[in-house]
Amino acid sequence: MRKNFKDVGFYPQPVLIIGTYDTDGVPDAMNVGWGGLVGGGYVEINISQGHKTTENLSLKGAFTVSFADRAHLTEADYVGLVSGHTTPDKIARAGLTPVRSAFVDAPLFEEFPLTLECQVVERSDGPGGVRIVGQVVNMSADEAILGEDGLVDADKAQFLSFDRVRRVYRLLGGVVGQAYHDGRKKME
Secondary structure, eight states: OOOOOSSOOOSSOBOEEEEEEOTTOOEEEEEESSEEEOSTTEEEEEEOTTSHHHHHHHHHSEEEEEEOBGGGHHHHHHHHHSOTTTOTTHHHHHTOOEEEOSSSSSEEETTSSEEEEEEEEEEEEETTEEEEEEEEEEEEEOGGGBOTTSSBOHHHHTBEEEETTTTEEEEOOOOOOOTTTGGGGGGO
């Protein structure tokens, strides 16, 4: 038996922190509830028109997408609660350390261990707000979350997932199978 729901849950939904600069070079960060990968090398975020981040994206055409981790849950939640319009010192209050990207005109935040640096390639207004597609021009990771093979280790990173239905943050972890391999058993 299945139950139908009107409220949409999407699992897992990463906790994404969008970094932008305004015209004066003041950094802003926003916890965006809608976003993800949309093909090789592109990300999409959907945000409401009135956000400072939306204005900054129009001005600069660049942004960063940082993946929030367990160690910085409070900071990640805070930047989703407070507007850069009404709290000019939002980044300082959050306890975040902005660092200028070498690849795009947008800030990285030292505290978040994995960041995608993006150039806006498409913007459209529609249902659900403003849709932004960015081309990822660089991905940088704190060496503390890399495995012995030099790749990102999600278990070390302890990335957060947003459970929209229950309105809580969750941890993802543990390897349960091998992608592009385990399904081959069904091919025999």
